[in-house]
Amino acid sequence: MGLPASGRVAVYDAPGAPFHLVDYPLRPPASGELLVKNRMATVCRSDIHTWQGHRPGPCPGLLGHEIIGDIVALGEGVTQDMRGDPLRVGDRITWSEYFIPGSNYYTDVLDLPQKSRGVDKYGHMAATTPPHHHGGFGEYCYVLPRSWILRLPDILTDAEATPLNCGVATMIAVTEAAGIRIGQTVVVQGLGLLGLYGAAIAKARGARLVIGLDGNAARRERAGRFGVDLALDPGMDKVDLLQEVLALCRPEGPDVAIEVCGAPQAILQGIDLLRTGGTYVLGGVVNPQAMVTLDANLLLKKMLTVRGVHNYHPRNLIEALDFVVANRSRFPFHELVDGRYPLERVGDAMADAAAQRVLRAAIVH
Numbered sequence: 329m330g331l332p333a334s335g336r337v338a339v340y341d342a343p344g345a346p347f348h349l350v351d352y353p354l355r356p357p358a359s360g361e362l363l364v365k366n367r368m369a370t371v372c373r374s375d376i377h378t379w380q381g382h383r384p385g386p387c388p389g390l391l392g393h394e395i396i397g398d399i400v401a402l403g404e405g406v407t408q409d410m411r412g413d414p415l416r417v418g419d420r421i422t423w424s425e426y427f428i429p430g431s432n433y434y435t436d437v438l439d440l441p442q443k444s445r446g447v448d449k450y451g452h453m454a455a456t457t458p459p460h461h462h463g464g465f466g467e468y469c470y471v472l473p474r475s476w477i478l479r480l481p482d483i484l485t486d487a488e489a490t491p492l493n494c495g496v497a498t499m500i501a502v503t504e505a506a507g508i509r510i511g512q513t514v515v516v517q518g519l520g521l522l523g524l525y526g527a528a529i530a531k532a533r534g535a536r537l538v539i540g541l542d543g544n545a546a547r548r549e550r551a552g553r554f555g556v557d558l559a560l561d562p563g564m565d566k567v568d569l570l571q572e573v574l575a576l577c578r579p580e581g582p583d584v585a586i587e588v589c590g591a592p593q594a595i596l597q598g599i600d601l602l603r604t605g606g607t608y609v610l611g612g613v614v615n616p617q618a619m620v621t622l623d624a625n626l627l628l629k630k631m632l633t634v635r636g637v638h639n640y641h642p643r644n645l646i647e648a649l650d651f652v653v654a655n656r657s658r659f660p661f662h663e664l665v666d667g668r669y670p671l672e673r674v675g676d677a678m679a680d681a682a683a684q685r686v687l688r689a690a691i692v693h
């Protein structure tokens with residue numbers, strides 16, 4: 329593949345505004361960079377939040393951070409992926425949704441590279457910011473220095489591989505934070521893409537029972553194929569819900585509850601359901617101002633552990649890939665990408681995803 333002179337990206341000029349295509353020049357990748365021809369980018373819930381203006385995003389905005397692509401050109405010094413496998417032109421790769429400025433206190437002392445000061449994410453920058461191609465909703469993407477790259481095995485389809493670097497890796501981090509152990513019972517609040525991966529990963533980590541909560545009947549219906557043993561409507565009668573959960577999580581309630589529904593009110597329900605000494609992990613309330621009033625005395629009396637997870641550690645990307653490769657015949661991950669759109673129809677993909685007409689919309693190139 330030769331290097332074309334330019335490539336198109338889909339941008340929006342203000343929150344909620346329609347997308348339009350803009351052509352930006354391409355240059356050979358600089359030292360430490362890769363140039364990738366995007367193959368598929370899936371619409372993440374946070375893309376929708378940003379486009380709708382529920383969280384700040386620079387404009388003209390270029391979105392899309394769940395991406396895979398084929399290497400077009402390698403910059404100086406880029407020879408291998410995270411595992412040490414060689415990288416060559418034409419290889420299909422995934423890469424961390426974020427990149428960091430360099431070694432710092434967060435990498436060296438806290439082991440939280442994903443929270444490094446100055447961390448930035450693909451699909452989170454203005455399209456006017458060089459090198460312009462840094463998102464999934466475009467034909468090309470520069471993988472910038474200090475990203476984490478993995479070559480994808482041929483066995484994975486594009487639909488199985490694209491959610492790895494956000495949805496799957498995030499849920500690896502969330503279930504790691506939950507410390508799920510063999511035989512435990514887990515409640516998952518929200519059965520969107522994150523919840524389904526969360527249920528499947530919880531089972532792979534040894535959970536004996538997963539209960540899913542979601543107000544959408546179609547989502548509850550699908551959840552059984554992803555490891556959810558019982559799916560309930562969180563809006564059902566509170567006493568009935570508690571009884572159903574307790575009957576399966578003897579004697580006092582689930583060991584772990586995971587919030588991936590993005591609704592702050594759900595936190596009260598999750599904390600209420602947990603057993604004494606249980607663990608609650610927040611993974612979905614990614615918007616600022618997710619206000620909730622709770623009786624803090626409950627946290628104390630029940631001796632709960634509450635953890636928040638934002639982004640993920642680079643090791644979680646390797647674990648995400650290995651988990652999907654090892655469990656792709658146990659769980660039908662290929663079903664999760666259920667809408668495909670060309671770059672010209674990013675607006676339709678976003679609208680369909682926002683209205684929950686599709687679970688994961690994909691821009692295909």
Ligand SMILES: [Zn+2]
Nearest residue numbers: 372374494495
């Ligand atoms: Zn995402």
